[in-house]
Amino acid sequence: MENKTSSSTMYYLGLNFIAPGIGHFAFGCWFRGLLYILLAFASLIWALWETIRPLILTIFRFIQDTSADARIETINWTYFIRIGIPALLLLLVWFWSMLEIVIIVRKKNAAKPTENTL
Secondary structure (H helix, E strand, O other), rough: HHHHHHHHHHHHHHHHHHHHHHOHHHHHHHHHHHHHHHHHHHHHHHHHHHHHHHHHHHHHHHHHHOOOOOOOOOHHHHHHHHHHHHHHHHHHHHHHHHHHHHHHHHHHHOOOOOOOOO
């Protein structure tokens, strides 16, 4: 019985490894799966925006200013913090969804009645 429990846990955990929330969808927890997918997608978009924002601002400044006045924004430690916060949020959502799917699957398997064979 333990082998079947661990294999089903690994199945849902593998689905959650692909993207947070996919294992919840497959298990039947639709709301939690949607919540994790939306949180992960929002933090990914936020991190991508923080990554390309300096480039977009530099291009706009170059178009608006004369070429002599145009300058490239220097990258300092605040740039990495602005990218790091959404990246950490994405990792937190991902790991939390993986931990939660393991807990949910084990709890449901423990609640199932066991078959006694003689």
